[in-house]
Amino acid sequence: MKTPQQRCKARTKSGALCPNHPSASGFCYAHDPARGRERARARRKGGSHSRIPHNGNADALPKQVRTLQDVLAVLDYTLAETLPMENSIQRARLLVALSHAFIEAIKEGELEARVEAIEHALKLRGENEK
Numbered sequence: 001m002k003t004p005q006q007r008c009k010a011r012t013k014s015g016a017l018c019p020n021h022p023s024a025s026g027f028c029y030a031h032d033p034a035r036g037r038e039r040a041r042a043r044r045k046g047g048s049h050s051r052i053p054h055n056g057n058a059d060a061l062p063k064q065v066r067t068l069q070d071v072l073a074v075l076d077y078t079l080a081e082t083l084p085m086e087n088s089i090q091r092a093r094l095l096v097a098l099s100h101a102f103i104e105a106i107k108e109g110e111l112e113a114r115v116e117a118i119e120h121a122l123k124l125r126g127e128n129e130k
């Protein structure tokens, strides 16, 4: 059991004695009224440091998504933004979802190319029969 001298003089929001070790002021870091500015600075610094910088090239993003190439550009950007994130279940799920989206887009593109090739072949055949 801590004696009062080993404890911060403040009380917690619930009204209990603060269990933290006090500094010379008698308050812990979180409760010392003289250290409010220091705490605010540390919070801002912590916030800016936890933000992950952009990795994707936003200039390569289309203004509107109208074509398969636009979709692939958005997926490329999202993948580039996701990869440097801290590893987590959400990140893993997003990477799996992105992989599915890439597969769908690539499949769609291959189908489009095959239809175009067939149309081209039919057109050539039609011209040869004239």
Ligand SMILES: [Zn+2]
Pocket (backbone or CB within 6 Å): 008, 009, 010, 018, 019, 020, 027, 028, 029, 030, 031
């Ligand atoms: Zn305290």
